[in-house]
Amino acid sequence: MKSRRVLNSFVWMVVLTGLSAHGWGADRKIPSGAKVVDSGSFGIFINGRRVATETFSIEQFADSSVTKSELRVEDGGNRAQQTSELHLSSTGDLRRYTWNESAPGKAQAVVEPKDTFLVEHLVASPTDKPLEQPFILPPSTMILDDYFFAQRELLVWRYLGSSCKLELGTNGCKLSRLQFGVLIPRQRASVLVSMEYAGKENVTVRGQSRMLSRFNLVADGVDWNLWLGDNYRLIRVYIPAEATEVVRD
Numbered sequence: 001m002k003s004r005r006v007l008n009s010f011v012w013m014v015v016l017t018g019l020s021a022h023g024w025g026a027d028r029k030i031p032s033g034a035k036v037v038d039s040g041s042f043g044i045f046i047n048g049r050r051v052a053t054e055t056f057s058i059e060q061f062a063d064s065s066v067t068k069s070e071l072r073v074e075d076g077g078n079r080a081q082q083t084s085e086l087h088l089s090s091t092g093d094l095r096r097y098t099w100n101e102s103a104p105g106k107a108q109a110v111v112e113p114k115d116t117f118l119v120e121h122l123v124a125s126p127t128d129k130p131l132e133q134p135f136i137l138p139p140s141t142m143i144l145d146d147y148f149f150a151q152r153e154l155l156v157w158r159y160l161g162s163s164c165k166l167e168l169g170t171n172g173c174k175l176s177r178l179q180f181g182v183l184i185p186r187q188r189a190s191v192l193v194s195m196e197y198a199g200k201e202n203v204t205v206r207g208q209s210r211m212l213s214r215f216n217l218v219a220d221g222v223d224w225n226l227w228l229g230d231n232y233r234l235i236r237v238y239i240p241a242e243a244t245e246v247v248r249d
Contacts, residue, residue, distance in 0.1 A: 033061075034059040034060065034061055034066075035059065035060045035061075036057060036058070036059055036060075037058045037059065037060050037065070038056075038057070038153070039056065039057040039058065040055075040056065040248055041053055041054060041055045041056070041248070042054045042056070042150075042234075042237075042246050042247065042248055042249065043247050043248075043249055044147075044149075044244070044245075044246050045244065045245045045246070045247070046075075046242070046243060046244050047243050048245075049075075051073060051074070051075040052071060052072060052073040052074065052075070052080075052147070053071070053072050053074075053249075054069055054070070054071050054147070054148060054149055054150065054246075055069070055070045055072075056068060056069040056070070056148075056149075056150035058150065058153075058154070062090075063089065063090050064087060064088060064090060064095065065087075065088045065090075066085065066086065066087050066088075067084075067085070067150055067151065067154060068083070068084070068085050068086075069083065069084045069085075069148045069150050069151075070082070071084075071148065080101070080103055080104055081101070081102045081103040082099065082100065082102070082147065083099070083102075084097070084098065084099045084100075084145060084148050084151075086143055086151065086154075089139075091140075092140060092158065092161075093113075093138075093139040093140050094111065094112070094113060094118065094139045094141065094143065095112070095113070096110065096111070096112045097109075097110070097111040097112070097145075097185060098110050098111075099185055099186065105125055106125060106126055107122075107123060107124050107125060108122070108123045109121065109122045109123075109185045109186065110122075111143065111183065113139045114134070116138065116139075117134055117135060117136055117137060117138070118134070118135045118137045118138075118139065118141060118183065119132060119133065119135070120132070120133045120134075120135065120183075120185055120188060122185075122188065133188055135190055137181060137183060137190055141181050141182060141183050141190070142154065142155055142180055142181075142182045143182070143183055144182040144183070144184055144193070144219070145184055145186055146184065146186045146187065149237055149246050150234070152217070152226060152234065152237065153228075153233065153234040155180065155182070155193075155195065155217070156195070156215050156226060156228060156234070157232070158180065159178055159180070159195045159197075159215070160173070160175075160232075163175050163176070163178065175196070175197035176196070177194055177195070177196040178194065178195055178196070179192055179193065179194045179195075180192070180193050180194075180195070182219075191220050193217060193218060193220075194217070194218045195215055195216065195217050195218075196215070196216050197213070197214075197215055198214040198216050199213075199214060200212070200213055201214050201227070203227050203235075203236060205227075205235060205236055205247060205248075206247065210229070212227035212228060212229055212235055212236070213227065213228045213229075213230075213232075214226070215228065222239065222241055222242070223240060223241065224237060224238075224239050225237065225239075225240070233248070234248065235247070235248050236248070
């Protein structure tokens with residue numbers, strides 16, 4: 001089937017980015033310099049009004065990948081600025097995640113592996129004492145922090161990488177519903193999310209009709225609809241319960 005052939009081609013991208021949980025391509029030679037896998041910005045709209053912008057980049061190195069995001073909120077008199085940086089190993093394990101808030105307050109969180117689990121270091125404000133919270137979660141746990149939609153793109157890539165196999169030159173995808181344990185550092189909480197492939201759809205994006213691949217994500221009881229293009233880059237997100245739409249600029 002056409003959809004199956006298109007999705008099978010994504011396996012190669014998973015190998016290149018090193019985001020698969022199975023560590024495909026560990027022996028493949030990759031240049032030591034950074035290779036930009038994806039970059040750009042997302043406009044975040046609530047009830048049709050743009051309230052924020054996320055600017056992001058996803059870079060691949062020889063033995064790791066780094067996803068950087070900056071969120072700027074400009075909603076009337078409300079202003080906020082946050083940044084995040086997610087470091088993953090070539091097998092998709094967490095090396096380090098940092099989150100910083102520079103406005104309206106100042107806060108910082110760092111998540112990193114400690115032994116076989118994860119630990120979060122949090123400073124809620126310059127006057128607060130540092131907090132440390134362990135999580136009985138493996139380093140393979142995905143980070144899915146609030147407001148950073150590039151991390152949702154990474155989750156779709158993980159889903160596809162977990163559903164597809166490479167064996168002796170053959171490839172194939174069985175895109176059934178899967179569950180993932182994720183960590184939300186800003187909430188200091190871990191949740192179980194589910195994702196499934198819903199097929200191809202004609203979607204209107206910025207006034208133009210496009211054929212996109214739809215993925216349904218259920219996170220903490222909230223339904224998310226995500227659409228990716230043929231290059232497996234996130235194009236649109238819609239959260240019906242929150243009247244929130246996210247569109248790639």
